[in-house]
Amino acid sequence: MRKVNSDTATHVLADACRVLASVGAGERSLDDALDSALDYPELRRTTGSLLFFYFRRKRFVDKWIDTLACRPPRPRLRRLLAAVLTQIRFQSGIVPESAANVAVELAKSAGNANEAKFVNAVLRRAVRELPPVDDAPEEVLPPAVLKRWRGRYSPEELAAMCRAFLSPAPFTFRAERGFEPPPEWEGTAVPCRGPFRFFESPKPGLVLDSEAMREGRIYIQDPATTLAASLPGMEPVRRILDVCAAPGGKSLLLSERMKAGTSLVAADRSARRQEQTKENFRRRGLDFAVITAEPRELAGEFDLVLADVPCSNTGVFRRRPDALWRFGAAELRKITVLQHSILDAAAARVAPGGQLVYSTCSIEPEENEQQAERFLAEHPDFTRMASEQLLPSVESDGAYACLLRRSAQSMPT
Known part of the structure; x- marks a missing residue:
């Protein structure tokens, strides 16, 4: 000591x-x-x-x-x-x-x-008088969260998520194609979705202070983030819009899958956070458009629109343990209203025949499957192509993503 x-x-x-x-x-x-x-x-x-x-x-x-x-x-x-x-x-x-x-x-x-x-x-x-510590879910999780999750998950799943909640998230990063982490980082490959490469390292200081970090050869990110960019059925496109882009992490994932000649617009309502988006693009030599705007203020048609919306963060509790203590019915109602409005605005930017990806880092049905079901009921010109929910674990965060396709016969919005 x-x-x-x-x-x-x-x-x-x-x-x-x-x-x-x-x-x-x-x-x-x-x-x-x-x-x-x-x-x-x-x-x-x-x-x-x-x-x-x-x-x-x-x-x-x-x-x-x-x-x-x-x-x-x-x-x-x-x-x-x-x-x-x-x-x-x-x-x-x-x-x-x-x-x-x-x-x-x-x-x-x-x-x-x-x-x-x-x-x-x-x-x-x-x-x-140091008391003993009990790791049982009822002695760890916030009461409101425990009540919800007990009705949805098995005792084994609940215990596993409780273990994840108590475990500090490992330091992970994504490496661009062609870059190999140096031996002194002690990097270990970790599984992820899609064609990406992720590593875990016990040496965050070395990684963060490296030339590779300054040059944009790596990006600090959890493997679960790849879900939104890796759903089955996603097709090559020419025009991409990310409506909640800052600080650019998912735009960077999409950029690794882009063909030559594809354009990307990274939009976000926060001017402050968009400065970080610009810096992340600059490091990688990417000439993407970065604009500050509300989703409803955007214009144009795009072959692929990503709406990685604000959420309750219940899937990333390893990195944001306070999120579970801030979670409640009032917050959930507020955030689902916001998500619905963003998804509506994003849909208006999808070209006929184009794709829309809706994603969150939540594990709450109201923010995920129920939000997608409501959207489909209100937008009959869209069809769900794929969706998946990842639960948080000691290896990675939780995430949800849904791929929607607009009919080629849709009328322009």
């Missing part, structure tokens, strides 16, 4: 509390908060590791707080306790007693001596 500088430990804990406040208020996701809410961004990796552990073990930690505290702690203190108890029980980078000392001092710095005494009492008891 390594010794952590007390200032570093204080900064990490303080930033963790800030991020939890932002995520808890519904202001932003964990990833977004880590990008924008840190006072010490140079410690992002350490703070992020702590918070990823917390959201994977949130049910355990929250229950532990309730057991330890003689009264319900105020929200600010509860966030502090959640962060430090995660360190004490699940991380080895700091001695439990040291983590407790840092938390007490942080409480003191807020100017309330009684709150500091309360935190001290709770944490001294926690260090003495």
